[in-house]
Each structure stands twice: as C-alpha cells, then as structure tokens.
Amino acid sequence: MTAQTNTAAHYRGDKSFVVETIEAKAPAAGEAQIRIAYCGICGTDMHVFHGNMDARVGLNRIVGHEMSGTVEAVGDGVTNVVPGQKISVRPLDHCGDCPACHAGHNHICHNLKFLGLDTDGAMQELWNVPAHTLHVLPDTLRMDHAALIEPVAVACHDVRLSELSEGENVVVIGGGPIGILVAMVARDAGGNVLISEVNEARLAIAQTLGFDTVNPAKADLADLVISRTGAKGADVVFEVSGTQLGVDAMTEIAACRARIVMVAIHAQKPQIDLFRFFWRELKLIGARVYEAGDYEKAISVIASGGVDADTIITDVAPLADIEKAFVALDTSPTAMKSLIKVGGNA
Amino acid sequence: MTAQTNTAAHYRGDKSFVVETIEAKAPAAGEAQIRIAYCGICGTDMHVFHGNMDARVGLNRIVGHEMSGTVEAVGDGVTNVVPGQKISVRPLDHCGDCPACHAGHNHICHNLKFLGLDTDGAMQELWNVPAHTLHVLPDTLRMDHAALIEPVAVACHDVRLSELSEGENVVVIGGGPIGILVAMVARDAGGNVLISEVNEARLAIAQTLGFDTVNPAKADLADLVISRTGAKGADVVFEVSGTQLGVDAMTEIAACRARIVMVAIHAQKPQIDLFRFFWRELKLIGARVYEAGDYEKAISVIASGGVDADTIITDVAPLADIEKAFVALDTSPTAMKSLIKVGGNA
Numbered sequence: 001m002t003a004q005t006n007t008a009a010h011y012r013g014d015k016s017f018v019v020e021t022i023e024a025k026a027p028a029a030g031e032a033q034i035r036i037a038y039c040g041i042c043g044t045d046m047h048v049f050h051g052n053m054d055a056r057v058g059l060n061r062i063v064g065h066e067m068s069g070t071v072e073a074v075g076d077g078v079t080n081v082v083p084g085q086k087i088s089v090r091p092l093d094h095c096g097d098c099p100a101c102h103a104g105h106n107h108i109c110h111n112l113k114f115l116g117l118d119t120d121g122a123m124q125e126l127w128n129v130p131a132h133t134l135h136v137l138p139d140t141l142r143m144d145h146a147a148l149i150e151p152v153a154v155a156c157h158d159v160r161l162s163e164l165s166e167g168e169n170v171v172v173i174g175g176g177p178i179g180i181l182v183a184m185v186a187r188d189a190g191g192n193v194l195i196s197e198v199n200e201a202r203l204a205i206a207q208t209l210g211f212d213t214v215n216p217a218k219a220d221l222a223d224l225v226i227s228r229t230g231a232k233g234a235d236v237v238f239e240v241s242g243t244q245l246g247v248d249a250m251t252e253i254a255a256c257r258a259r260i261v262m263v264a265i266h267a268q269k270p271q272i273d274l275f276r277f278f279w280r281e282l283k284l285i286g287a288r289v290y291e292a293g294d295y296e297k298a299i300s301v302i303a304s305g306g307v308d309a310d311t312i313i314t315d316v317a318p319l320a321d322i323e324k325a326f327v328a329l330d331t332s333p334t335a336m337k338s339l340i341k342v343g344g345n346a
Numbered sequence: 347m348t349a350q351t352n353t354a355a356h357y358r359g360d361k362s363f364v365v366e367t368i369e370a371k372a373p374a375a376g377e378a379q380i381r382i383a384y385c386g387i388c389g390t391d392m393h394v395f396h397g398n399m400d401a402r403v404g405l406n407r408i409v410g411h412e413m414s415g416t417v418e419a420v421g422d423g424v425t426n427v428v429p430g431q432k433i434s435v436r437p438l439d440h441c442g443d444c445p446a447c448h449a450g451h452n453h454i455c456h457n458l459k460f461l462g463l464d465t466d467g468a469m470q471e472l473w474n475v476p477a478h479t480l481h482v483l484p485d486t487l488r489m490d491h492a493a494l495i496e497p498v499a500v501a502c503h504d505v506r507l508s509e510l511s512e513g514e515n516v517v518v519i520g521g522g523p524i525g526i527l528v529a530m531v532a533r534d535a536g537g538n539v540l541i542s543e544v545n546e547a548r549l550a551i552a553q554t555l556g557f558d559t560v561n562p563a564k565a566d567l568a569d570l571v572i573s574r575t576g577a578k579g580a581d582v583v584f585e586v587s588g589t590q591l592g593v594d595a596m597t598e599i600a601a602c603r604a605r606i607v608m609v610a611i612h613a614q615k616p617q618i619d620l621f622r623f624f625w626r627e628l629k630l631i632g633a634r635v636y637e638a639g640d641y642e643k644a645i646s647v648i649a650s651g652g653v654d655a656d657t658i659i660t661d662v663a664p665l666a667d668i669e670k671a672f673v674a675l676d677t678s679p680t681a682m683k684s685l686i687k688v689g690g691n692a
Contacts, residue, residue: 284623
C-alpha cells in the first residue's frame with residue numbers, strides 16, 4: 001500500500017500558517033480517518049492566530065474543529081461508522097474517570113481534550129479522530145452547511161440549558177457569530193428574540209435575518225425590553241458580549257425568575273448585581289460546549305433551515321489561502337463565518 | 347362591646363422603641379385578628395433598629411414578622427380559619443396584577459408589601475392581617491418553636507430551589523442564624539453539610555449542632571472541600587455571608603454543574619468569576635423569601651425536630667423589654683435567635 005499524502009496547515013506562531021504536504025497516518029485502533037470537506041474559523045482559532053494560546057497549542061499545531069467530512073477509513077474495533085459516510089466530529093475527548101465524567105457530564109470532563117487545540121485538528125485533508133466523536137449526517141445535507149454544526153451545537157446547548165418555552169421573550173446581548181446562531185436557535189424554539197449589538201454592520205445582518213434589534217449605545221435597552229414585555233422583562237437572556245456593560249444589562253432587563261445563560265467567556269471578573277438576583281430570583285446558567293444531543297439537534301436545525309446557513313457563511317477560501325482568510329476575518333466588519341474549503345486542495 | 351386594648355412596641359427611630367397600650371382595631375373584611383404569642387427579632391428588624399430603613403418604615407412602625415399566635419377574631423368573608431386556631435402568618439401581601447403575580451410568582455410580586463415593614467407587624471398583642479397569609483399549626487407545636495417558622499421557611503425555600511438530592515455535598519458559607527437554619531434544613535433533606543464561618547462563637551454553636559465546620563481564615567476552604575469530595579467539589583453551595591470573600595469561595599469550591607444559591611443580600615456589586623461559571627457549567631440561583639409550600643415544609647421540619655429549635659432560640663424577653671432585647675442581640679457574640687414573648691404583657 002502506497003503512503004497517502006495529506007496537505008495540512010500548521011500554525012507557526014505570530015499570525016502565520018505554513019501549508020505543506022506530509023504523509024498521512026493510518027487510523028489507530030478506535031480511530032476513524034476523516035477526509036475533511038470544510039472547516040470554519042472559530043473565535044478560538046483567531047485567539048490562536050493572535051498568539052494568545054501559544055502555551056496551550058505550541059508552534060506546530062494544526063487547528064480547526066468546525067468541520068464536515070467523509071469517513072475515509074476506520075481503525076480496528078470501530079463499528080459505529082463505515083467508509084463513505086458523511087460525518088461531523090464533536091471535538092471533545094474525555095478521560096472517563098474524573099468526577100465530572102462519573103456524574104455524566106463528560107463534555108466538561110476535568111481533563112477534557114479539545115480536538116484541534118490540545119491535539120491536531122481539521123485544517124488538513126485527512127484527520128484521525130476517536131470514532132466516538134462522530135455524528136453521521138443526512139446524505140442531503142450540504143457539506144459547507146455542515147461545517148456550521150459545531151457552532152450551532154453551542155447555540156443548541158445554550159438554548160436547551162435556558163429551558164426556553166414557546167412564546168417567551170428572549171434578549172441576546174451581543175450579535176456576533178455565536179450570538180446570531182443563539183438567536184436563530186432560540187427563534188426556532190419559539191422565542192420572541194431581540195438582539196442587542198453595538199456594531200452597526202452586525203445589526204444590519206441581524207435585521208436581514210429578520211430579527212428585532214437595538215443598539216444599546218443609541219437607545220435604552222432596558223426601556224425597550226420593558227415596553228416590549230408589558231413591564232415584565234425578558235424571560236431568557238443570553239449574555240454573549242463578554243463585557244461589563246453586557247453583564248450590567250443582563251440583570252437590568254431580566255424578568256422575575258428569568259434565566260440568564262452565560263455564553264461569553266469573561267476572562268476578567270465583572271461586577272454583578274447580586275441584589276437583583278435575590279430580588280427577582282434570577283438564575284444564572286453557565287454553559288460550555290455541547291453534549292451529544294446538542295449535536296443531533298444542530299444537525300436537524302441546519303437541515304430544516306432553522307439556521308440560515310447561506311447568510312451566516314460570508315466567506316469561503318481554499319486551504320492554501322488560510323493565512324489570508326484569517327487576516328480577512330480579523331479585519332472585516334461584515335464577516336460572520338469564514339470557511340476553509342479543505343478538500344480538493346492537495 | 348367594650349373596646350379591646352392592645353399593647354404595642356413602636357419603633358421611634360435612633361435605636362429606640364416605645365411600648366404603649368392603644369385601642370385594638372376590629373379586623374376588616376378579609377382580615378383575621380391574631381393574638382401574638384412570640385415574635386422573633388429578624389436581621390431586617392435589626393436594620394430598622396439601626397436606622398437604616400427609616401425611609402421605608404417611618405418613625406412609628408410596629409415591626410416584627412417571625413411570629414406565632416392564635417386567631418382571636420375574623421372579619422367578614424373569612425372562611426379559612428376560625429377563632430382559637432394556632433397559626434403562623436406568611437407576611438407577604440401581593441398585588442395580584444403584576445407580571446410576577448400573573449406568572450404565578452406572587453412571593454416576588456413587583457408591588458409586594460412585607461407585613462411588619464411596609465405595614466405594622468407582630469410586636470403587638472393583637473395584629474390584623476389578610477386571612478390569606480395564615481397557616482394553621484398542629485396543636486402540639488410549641489408556640490416559641492413556631493416563632494421560627496418564618497426564618498425556617500426562608501431556609502426551606504433556599505434548599506428547595508437548590509434541588510438538593512440525598513447524599514450530595516453541601517457547603518454553607520456563613521454560619522449566622524439563617525446559615526445555621528439552611529444547614530439544618532439541608533441536612534434534614536439528606537445533604538452532607540459543611541459550614542464555613544469566621545466567627546468562633548458561631549462555629550462552636552454549629553459544632554454543638556453536630557455540623558462539620560471550617561474557619562476559612564485559618565484553613566484553606568477549597569482544599570478541605572476538594573479532600574472531602576474526592577476532587578469533585580461541592581454539589582450545592584449556599585452563599586449566606588454577603589461578602590466578596592464568600593463570593594470568591596462559592597465559585598472556587600463548586601463542582602461541575604453545582605448549584606449556588608444566593609441567600610445573602612449583597613448591597614454592593616461583588617466581582618464574580620464568570621469564567622468558572624462557564625468552565626464548570628455552574629448555576630447561580632437567586633432566592634427571596636418563600637412560597638406557601640415552604641411554610642408548610644417549615645412547620646413539618648420544626649414539628650419533626652429536623653430543626654433544633656431549643657438550641658437556635660438563645661434568648662426570650664417580654665415585650666416591655668424589647669429595646670433591651672435588640673441591644674443585647676446586637677452586641678452578643680453567642681446569640682442566635684432572640685424571641686419577644688408578646689402575649690401576657692398587657
């Protein structure tokens with residue numbers, strides 16, 4: 001058997017990638033080898049690109065985890081997929097032996113490995129992954145759309161944890177890629193969604209997608225929510241801005257017994273109005289990545305058109321142009337989701 | 347019919363009460379007239395005593411809401427109680443027409459009146475209250491013990507909202523009167539409870555009551571919780587300290603998917619480790635007062651001995667000595683719950 005080749009993009013530090021062709025490895029026992037179709041650029045990948053995660057990823061990492069692909073081969077003992085199947089990888093590898101795993105929360109395993117950060121990822125033609133991470137896709141799903149499954153699964157997890165009911169009033173604070181996906185999934189679940197965002201280009205996209213919007217730098221968000229809800233406030237708030245102003249707003253606009261889902265990653269420790277938590281019996285829910293059911297839900301929401309994938313995907317570039325694609329996404333005011341077309345670039 | 351007399355303690359500002367005998371009012375339609383047996387001094391009453399709530403209560407308020415008593419008479423249309431029944435008052439009067447009331451959360455009504463603060467309270471022999479606030483007591487329940495129903499109902503509400511399961515690890519941060527009651531109710535519900543408290547006198551009481559304790563100023567609370575729980579962390583945390591240190595600890599010691607109940611009233615806005623909320627998918631639950639079911643639960647927990655009322659009640663004074671009782675409670679390092687014996691002081 002001739003050795004297969006594999007074209008891969010390695011992050012080499014300081015906003016640079018080197019794309020080179022290396023020898024493909026056969027899948028080990030329990031692994032599947034995936035031929036990548038598309039891989040989206042995540043905000044986390046952008047953090048890597050900026051050099052903020054060098055200590056974690058090193059200077060020879062193949063990043064990428066928002067992907068679609070096809071099973072190319074399977075290693076010994078793999079029975080859940082067969083070559084030729086379209087799949088998406090849920091890029092979490094858990095230890096199976098920590099308190100979180102024992103409690104059934106293996107997506108937040110104490111020793112969680114995130115594929116594409118802690119191991120090599122999907123910005124390569126052939127990617128070997130643990131077979132337990134695979135979700136089989138419907139044949140009719142477009143492979144570019146399928147590259148949205150991972151971020152949509154984040155949104156599905158957030159909306160599931162919010163316990164949103166049909167007809168409830170929802171405010172999404174922050175209208176970037178994740179905020180927009182959360183808004184779409186919340187709307188698909190029956191929520192009456194308002195998006196709060198300060199970036200006018202993002203507000204325009206949100207309006208194109210049919211959402212009510214507000215720029216809280218120009219209008220009083222709390223007054224608007226009060227008037228929209230008959231003085232009740234929002235039943236569900238998603239804080240996706242990662243800012244102190246967002247954290248201030250989330251308690252101000254929340255109805256009695258509202259659920260506030262913490263989607264943003266706050267590296268600082270913001271001040272929080274705990275009196276309001278007491279007074280209105282608010283609930284704050286931390287949400288991280290996704291569980292298997294969220295992946296299945298994401299697949300069905302994309303397949304049914306509940307997420308408008310064509311509007312969300314604003315750019316597609318070949319793997320050879322990955323560095324240019326990162327620069328473009330980093331500087332564009334209008335880009336939402338940028339995909340790398342990995343297949344066909346050997 | 348001769349007018350009944352009523353001895354009452356009026357708060358007159360600046361740490362003073364005036365006890366005087368006035369004419370009793372007959373209960374209006376929908377009201378019951380209650381002959382008060384005992385009334386406990388709440389932390390909120392102490393805030394009134396210190397002058398911190400003069401704008402809300404004025405300078406002629408009869409305070410008191412942690413009470414036990416007997417129905418003396420009923421006004422027109424009252425059918426849920428009859429004279430002679432032992433009762434406790436759930437001191438909340440809701441508007442019935444705000445978004446919280448419409449949503450079924452009338453204990454956090456937007457226009458909630460708290461009896462004994464927004465209206466006159468139980469530090470008087472005869473108290474007229476809306477009949478819907480009454481819970482009938484078992485005949486066998488001691489009336490001094492029954493004065494603990496209101497604060498125990500707070501603890502029952504907190505523990506219910508925590509969704510505590512049998513055998514879970516619980517940490518109560520702050521071992522004052524409410525913290526101790528929360529700890530007792532959590533233990534009664536099957537929790538494995540640790541109390542964290544810096545006041546050595548309070549630690550001694552907690553130990554007398556059979557609790558594991560830690561002084562976080564002298565030992566590392568997080569290390570202790572890690573070692574007690576096999577590296578998991580606490581399943582349920584009650585933050586009752588009202589301090590930034592307590593807020594720092596609550597996220598540090600919480601297990602993946604732990605529930606943190608915000609019992610303390612934080613007048614400031616503390617900084618909160620939201621990254622930890624994300625990373626471990628923590629839940630923060632604001633809890634305020636109680637609902638009807640919490641009162642029924644409190645009555646049964648006290649009646650069954652799940653709360654050690656005799657240890658909690660550290661002082662009993664007659665109504666005539668109310669001012670002295672407030673001063674004593676304010677300055678005693680060992681006092682937990684101080685009751686005023688209202689009946690029999692005419």
